[in-house]
Amino acid sequence: MTQKRLKHKEILDRLLIKNRLIIINEDTFEELFSFKLNIMSVFVSVSLSAIFLIAITTFIIAFTPLREFIPGYSSSKLKRDATELALKSDSLTLALKKNEAYIKSIQKVLSGQLEYAKFNKDSILAVTDDVPPTANLAASKTELALRNQVAKEEKRDSKKQILKRK
Template sequence: MSEKRLKRKKIKKKLFTKNRLVILNEDTFEEIFSLRLTLMNVFVVATIGALLIIFVTTYIIAFTPLREFIPGYASTQLKKDATELALKSDSLSAALKKNEAYIQSIRKVLTGDLEYAKFNKDSIIAAASEPINEEELKPSKADLKLREEVEREDKYNLFEKARPKAGTVLFPPVKGMITERYNPQKKHYAVDVALPKNTPIKSILSGKVIFADWTSNTGNVVIIRHNNGFISVYKHAASLTVAQGDAVRTGEVIALAGSTGQESTGVHLHFELWKEGYSIDPTIFIEFE
């Protein structure tokens, strides 16, 4: 025990023994600066200095822009730009998918390669063939009441309450004899109108030409998108008077009738009418004969 105490006393003595740090002039040996120190003081000062250095370094890394100059840390502006690019890429991806779906629909209109859906047979996009619950198809009380009111108005107020079923009047693209009518069961989503060669074909409404070119099966084709959701298609033309991207007015000549394309059987106009992805019988809106 005595030896341990002696060692402790020696260590304590070394730690607390005062030493003098003197700075002298080398030539004159004049004392310039002196400082009394102990090993304990040196240890405490060194520890505090190390802690201060660690604290300041941590603060700089965590809370100041200087951390951007430290290897391994990303720039704030770089993170912001990366986030913006990620958002833009998502938006572009969604827009690209919509454009691809739209182009696929237009391609099917051009080729006539349309799929029959189980319930929406006139749709460009096939409906999902899911089982239908008959209970859900039954009209509710509110529906029955509305139907009764409509029946009474149609029966007793023909001239006061009646409204036209079609709110849009379409200009006839041509006048002629219909050789084949609209028949979705036979995948004929159009009206064929026999015409003399080079008969002017006119736009049914104002709109923008989204396709005007030659196809092997249907010859010269014009597709016009109208502002109210209609898309009109004119096939087998002898020649075109409009180009893709042109804006056309109601009744403006867009092509001349002919018999072009492998599927053509004579000089006629193959006319299709679409509304929000669904084919429509053009004779509902247009009088061809």
């Protein structure tokens, strides 16, 4: 156990030994500047510089148009155009269904399969309208029980807080 401690202490001492870095002009041997460093401070400063560089790079890529050059990312204009085209295609399909129903009804009238008095453009279009199913938004029994339980707990907690204040 003591040898482990000695080894750790030796490593820590090596990390904290002060060294001097001197920059000298080779022609005149003039000292331009010098630093007192230790291995630990160099390691910490290099690590912080790397983290800062990674953060800045990530920020630049994430919040500038540079992200469009990365494979897999699409431009915001392309996404906007795709949504507009999807909406237009949906409305065009709906209009196409209505037109097909109208044409079929006219064909029935022209072939004599349908009486003229029953033919009405509004009734034909009403057949093609897709009505979304209504959702049941009423609370279930378990949800009502949970609501009651939460309300009781809130009342109990508020009473405890009032008693603590007094």
